[in-house]
Structures are given as structure tokens and as C-alpha cells.
Amino acid sequence: MWRFLTAVVLMLAACPVFLAQHGAAPNGYYPYSYHGDTWNGTVTSVNDKTREVTLTFTQGGKSETLVGVLEKDYMAKPKDGAARVLNPSDLPQGTIQVFYYVESKKVEGKRVQVNTIFLIKGIPNLASHQTLYMAF
Numbered sequence: 001m002w003r004f005l006t007a008v009v010l011m012l013a014a015c016p017v018f019l020a021q022h023g024a025a026p027n028g029y030y031p032y033s034y035h036g037d038t039w040n041g042t043v044t045s046v047n048d049k050t051r052e053v054t055l056t057f058t059q060g061g062k063s064e065t066l067v068g069v070l071e072k073d074y075m076a077k078p079k080d081g082a083a084r085v086l087n088p089s090d091l092p093q094g095t096i097q098v099f100y101y102v103e104s105k106k107v108e109g110k111r112v113q114v115n116t117i118f119l120i121k122g123i124p125n126l127a128s129h130q131t132l133y134m135a136f
Helices: 002-018
Strands: 022-024 029-031 037-047 052-059 062-070 095-107 110-120 132-134
Touching (some): 029 110, 052 095, 062 095
Parallel strands (some): 062 110
Antiparallel strands (some): 022 037, 029 132, 037 052, 037 095, 095 110
């Protein structure tokens, strides 16, 4: 019995380590369609035309990726300028945390799931059109 219990406790203790790239948002105000999903990863590719960002999380020789699209009017203020639309190529090097929601869109006549990034930790979205509510 104790072996089984010890094994379960060890597995549960290890879960946060293995799932560190995917997390839950802290208490706060978020868009209506948001369900609390966050992702930590290194920016491995960007596409300004499609506004796509690919984040990769690697641990122990295994990698997981998230492909997300920056919200259409994601406004940010660089340290040395006025507020403007944030392009994926403007994202900093290194690991970032993004807040995203999944939405269904029609692309080329087919329904696809799109991960829409509406907030990046450390880069506030200054768009005034966001509908906010307390999610958690």
C-alpha cells in the first residue's frame, strides 16, 4: 500500500515539471472568450504577414510547440516610442509567457482551431476595445 501511495505522490509531484510550458492565468480581468490558458516558451519563428508566432518548450530532450496568432489590434508601446501595433518580429528573444484563447475560424472553406494571443507577459496590450471580466 505504501509503495503505491509513494508512487502516486511522486508522479503528482513531477507533473508540474513536465507540464511547465502550459499553465493557468492568475486572478484578473480577461476577455470573455478566455478560459485561463497560458504558455511559456521560446520564440522559434514569426511571420509578420500572418501574425503567427511559434513558441517551443524543450525539456529533457522533448519539445512541444504552440502556434498562435497575435490579436489583430495588439497595441504595445516600445520603450523608445509611441504606442503602435505589435508585430511578431518585435517580440523579445528568449522565453516569454503568452495568454491565449482557442477560437474556431473558417480558413479556405475549412473550420480550423486558432490560438489567439491577446496578452504577452511584460508587453501589455493597450488596445482599448477589449471586453474584460474577472475570469478566476
